Structure formats: C-alpha cells, structure tokens
Amino acid sequence: MMIWYLVLTESIVTSQGKIIIEIGKEVINGDIANYLNKPYHYLFYKYSSTIGSTIANFSLTLLITGLVATLLVGPITINPLNIPLILISCLLGITLHFSMMATLGIFTLWIEDSRSLDFLYQKLIFVAGGMLAPLDIFPTWFANITLILPFSYAVYAPAMLFVNFNIERFVETILIQIFWIIITSSIALILFKFLLRRVSINGG
Amino acid sequence: MEDNIFSQIKSHASLIKAYFFINGKTVLEYKKAFILQTITMFLNDLIWIFFWWLFFTRFPLINEWTYYDLLLLWVFGTTGFGLSGLIFGNKSQISELISEGKLDYYLTLPKNVLLHALTSRMNWFAFGDLLFGLTLAVILIPIEKLPLTLLCIISSTLLFVAFGVIAGSLAFYLGKSERISKNIYNIAVGFAIYPPNVYDGITKIILFTIIPVGLIAGMPVELLKNFNLTNLIWLIVISTLFVIISIIIFYKGLKKYESGNQIYVNA
Structure with a gap:
C-alpha cells in the first residue's frame, strides 16, 4: 500500500510545475501588468491556463508510476465505483496545492525572491503534506499538527482515500479541502489587491 | 615542459580565485536576497533533517544506521554540494x-574551457548548504577526524561537479536537453543524501562503483565510523577516475559542438 500511496502523492505534487516561481517572476518583472487590462482576473486566468497541463501531467505520472508499482508490488485493489470520488478529491487537492502556491507567488512582491519561497514550500509539502511518507508513521503529536494545516489536504488526504477508501472519510476530506481552498484563495485574492495598489503607485 | 604545466596550474588557480572573488562581490551587492536565500537553504536542510528525525523516532535503525549516521551523511552531502555550487556554480548549467x-x-579565451565554464558562476543558494553542513560538522565531528573529513569533503565536492558535467554533456549529443540533464543530476543528488544502507546487492555495488553516488556521502560516513584504509583508497581512486571520465566525456562531446550564433552580453 505504501508504494501505491507514493504513486498518488508524487502524481499530485509533480503535476503542477513551478507556479510560485512563475507567478513570482511575473510579479517581480512587472509582466503582471500585462494581465491587468484584460477582462479576467489574473489568478483565475493562471489557474485555468495551467489546469489543463496539470491534469495531463497528473494522468501521465499516475499511469507510468502505476505501471511501475504494478510490476513491483502488484495491482491495487480498488472499487471502480470509488474512482470518480477519489478523482474529485485529487482535483480538489490539486486546486488547494495551486491556491497555496499562488499565495506564495504573490508574496514575492514583498520578499523579492520566489525561489526561496518555492524551496520552503516544497519541503513543507514533502514533510507536512505527506508526500514522502504517510503522516501516520510520524509521532502522534506531529500528525495532529499536520491535520490542522492545509498541506496534508493537498496530498495526504486524497492519497489515503486512494489506498483505503471510506465514504465517511471521503465526505470529511472534501469538506475540509473546500474549506482550505476558500481560505487560501481568499488570502491570495486579498494579497493580489495589495499588489494592484503597488502596481498603480509605481506608475503602471 | 614542467614549468609550463606548473604555470598553467598557477594561472588557472588564479582564474578560479578571481572568479570566486568577483562572483562573491556580485552576491554581496544584493545582500538582502543573499541573506534570504542563505536562510532559506539552511531552513530547507533543517526541515529535511527534521523529517529524518521524525522517521528515526519511529524506526530507530535502518540496517544498523542511526540518526547520528544520517546527520553525518548530511554533513558531507550539504558541504560537498555547497562548495561545488560556490566554486563551480555552472556545474548544473552545462547543458544550457x-x-x-x-x-x-x-x-x-586562452583558458581551459571546462574549468573556465564551471567557475565563471556562483550559485548563491549553495552558501546556505555549506553553512548548514559546516554547522553540523562542528557539532558532530571530533577535531581529530578533521583531516579525514576535509579529504572526504573535497572528494564529495569533486564528485558533485563530475556528475553535473556528465549530465550536462548529454546536450552535445541530444541537443536541448536541460530537463533531462537536470533530472539526471537531481537523481544523483537524491541518491547521495539517502542512507546507502537501504540498498543492497547489485544496487549497492553499482552505487559505489559505476555510478558512485554512494561515495559522495555514504563512504565518508563509513570511514568516519570505522576507518579502513582499503575504503579510503577506494574512495580516492574511484572519485579520481570518475572526475577524469567526466572530463573525457565533456571534451569528446566538445568535438561535436556547434556554435548557436546567439549574441549575448557577458558582463
């Protein structure tokens, strides 16, 4: 089960690319000004323009790592009726992952360095998000802390549904994922408003 | 003839020193970014060893390796990576x-192409890794093991550079292969900072010979724990051979090199 857990966590985390660095570069270079006179919101544009390739990357990674996992440890036993529900949770996890990265990307306006934020975020996702290992193997105090943070709902929660589906856990997971998406997106949108003021003040 | 070789070595050593100071001054011009990146890298490495601490809390031994052994692994991994990034900052940019x-x-220019290319850039983030590695070394390694530690750090540094050169030289044959080269290099780095005891059989043999990632940090840890002259000689010989192989691969590939006719400013 551990191998299949890692299949899904890797698929989710590696599907999105370097959103923090991408957004950070556009913020620092001022290229973001090109998007301000368009009839769409920059962050929603960023999400919709990257979600296609994200889903493609996710599917490809899942397929290839799934084949390798099958060869190594045999196929996973999964009820086909649960697959759409698991995919919904994966999509919400990917959205939450994007939302957190977008927030940090905008934060580069103040930090002025997106690579640093990207490095730190990656490590938080690896450890507190459960990408490297299921949070259950860690000490209880640490697992409890991660369960009140959003990182585990981007990666660990969907992966646990994948290896051990349970309808109650599914409902709980998607509700908490939606909650964290709302919170992190709101923070991103608020920060973006501050960003707009800075762009205007600098004569954009 | 010998004078010529010595003067060549002296002149290239001056080149490395000059680039190090020029790049260092450039880095210090952007103090805020430099400090932030150093702190970030330090925290990055700290989070890694925190993860391993959590892991070892649950599983105290990995094939007789303890958490202390893992920390020693990170001394050589981070210090070697840091030094290679500071002095040979272009090691992961060769394919580009x-x-x-x-x-x-x-x-x-009338300098050794590979050496010049490698040393003309400094990777700012590397300082954070170096600082982290040295901090761990000061805490963990007794002073009497300093000569052996320094030798192993030099070996780790050169092996990191050699891996970068080999991965980057793929571009001579494949063209635009930055992604593949970076992935191959990152795989080598990844293997280097995992306890080599998790591997056994043919995998372990490969990692200590043909693809000597195990020599970057794993072998230095074994030497510090249980010094063995055979292992030390093995480390020196294989590391030297691997560096020579990387140089040969680069220069063989250079014969196929074609100019891109791109105009750019090198300031």
Whole structure:
C-alpha cells in the first residue's frame, strides 16, 4: 500500500510545475501588468491556463508510476465505483496545492525572491503534506499538527482515500479541502489587491 | 615542459580565485536576497533533517544506521554540494551553455574551457548548504577526524561537479536537453543524501562503483565510523577516475559542438 500511496502523492505534487516561481517572476518583472487590462482576473486566468497541463501531467505520472508499482508490488485493489470520488478529491487537492502556491507567488512582491519561497514550500509539502511518507508513521503529536494545516489536504488526504477508501472519510476530506481552498484563495485574492495598489503607485 | 604545466596550474588557480572573488562581490551587492536565500537553504536542510528525525523516532535503525549516521551523511552531502555550487556554480548549467551556444565565449579565451565554464558562476543558494553542513560538522565531528573529513569533503565536492558535467554533456549529443540533464543530476543528488544502507546487492555495488553516488556521502560516513584504509583508497581512486571520465566525456562531446550564433552580453 505504501508504494501505491507514493504513486498518488508524487502524481499530485509533480503535476503542477513551478507556479510560485512563475507567478513570482511575473510579479517581480512587472509582466503582471500585462494581465491587468484584460477582462479576467489574473489568478483565475493562471489557474485555468495551467489546469489543463496539470491534469495531463497528473494522468501521465499516475499511469507510468502505476505501471511501475504494478510490476513491483502488484495491482491495487480498488472499487471502480470509488474512482470518480477519489478523482474529485485529487482535483480538489490539486486546486488547494495551486491556491497555496499562488499565495506564495504573490508574496514575492514583498520578499523579492520566489525561489526561496518555492524551496520552503516544497519541503513543507514533502514533510507536512505527506508526500514522502504517510503522516501516520510520524509521532502522534506531529500528525495532529499536520491535520490542522492545509498541506496534508493537498496530498495526504486524497492519497489515503486512494489506498483505503471510506465514504465517511471521503465526505470529511472534501469538506475540509473546500474549506482550505476558500481560505487560501481568499488570502491570495486579498494579497493580489495589495499588489494592484503597488502596481498603480509605481506608475503602471 | 614542467614549468609550463606548473604555470598553467598557477594561472588557472588564479582564474578560479578571481572568479570566486568577483562572483562573491556580485552576491554581496544584493545582500538582502543573499541573506534570504542563505536562510532559506539552511531552513530547507533543517526541515529535511527534521523529517529524518521524525522517521528515526519511529524506526530507530535502518540496517544498523542511526540518526547520528544520517546527520553525518548530511554533513558531507550539504558541504560537498555547497562548495561545488560556490566554486563551480555552472556545474548544473552545462547543458544550457551547450544547447544555447554559450560555450563560444569560453572557446575564444586562452583558458581551459571546462574549468573556465564551471567557475565563471556562483550559485548563491549553495552558501546556505555549506553553512548548514559546516554547522553540523562542528557539532558532530571530533577535531581529530578533521583531516579525514576535509579529504572526504573535497572528494564529495569533486564528485558533485563530475556528475553535473556528465549530465550536462548529454546536450552535445541530444541537443536541448536541460530537463533531462537536470533530472539526471537531481537523481544523483537524491541518491547521495539517502542512507546507502537501504540498498543492497547489485544496487549497492553499482552505487559505489559505476555510478558512485554512494561515495559522495555514504563512504565518508563509513570511514568516519570505522576507518579502513582499503575504503579510503577506494574512495580516492574511484572519485579520481570518475572526475577524469567526466572530463573525457565533456571534451569528446566538445568535438561535436556547434556554435548557436546567439549574441549575448557577458558582463
């Protein structure tokens, strides 16, 4: 089960690319000004323009790592009726992952360095998000802390549904994922408003 | 003839020193970014060893390796990576230099092309890794093991550079291959900072011979724990051979190099 857990966590985390660095570069270079006179919101544009390739990357990674996992440890036993529900949770996890990265990307306006934020975020996702290992193997105090943070709902929660589906856990997971998406997106949108003021003040 | 070789070595050593100071001054011009990146890298490495601490809390031994052994692994991994990034900052950019025709600049100058290309850039983030590694070394390694530690750090540094050169030299044959080169290099780095005891059989043999990632940090840890002259000789011989192989691969590939006719400013 551990191998299949890692299949899904890797698929989710590696599907999105370097959103923090991408957004950070556009913020620092001022290229973001090109998007301000368009009839769409920059962050929603960023999400919709990257979600296609994200889903493609996710599917490809899942397929290839799934084949390798099958060869190594045999196929996973999964009820086909649960697959759409698991995919919904994966999509919400990917959205939450994007939302957190977008927030940090905008934060580069103040930090002025997106690579640093990207490095730190990656490590938080690896450890507190459960990408490297299921949070259950860690000490209880640490697992409890991660369960009140959003990182585990981007990666660990969907992966646990994948290896051990349970309808109650599914409902709980998607509700908490939606909650964290709302919170992190709101923070991103608020920060973006501050960003707009800075762009205007600098004569954009 | 010997004088010529010595004067060549002296002149290239001066080049490395000059680039180190120029790059260092450039880095210090952007103090805020430099400090932030150093702190970030330090925290990055701290989070890694925190993860391993959590892991070892649950599983105290990995094939007789303890958490202390893992920390020693990170001493050599981070210090070697840090030094290689500070002095040979272009080690992971070789494929970009080749595919974008930027080697032209180095080919027109009367210095060793590979050495010049490697040392002309400094990776700022590397300082955070170096600082982290040295901090761990000061805490963990007794002073009497300093000579052996320094030797192992030099070996780790050169092996990191050699891996970078080999991965980057793929661009001579594949063209635009930055992604593949970076992935291959990152795989090597990844293997280097995992306890080699998790591998056994043929995998372990490969990691200590043909693809000597195990020599970067794993072998130095074994030497510090249980010094063995055979292992030390093995480390020195294989590391030297691997560096020589990387140089040969680069220069063989250089014969296939074609200019990209790109105009760029090198300031």
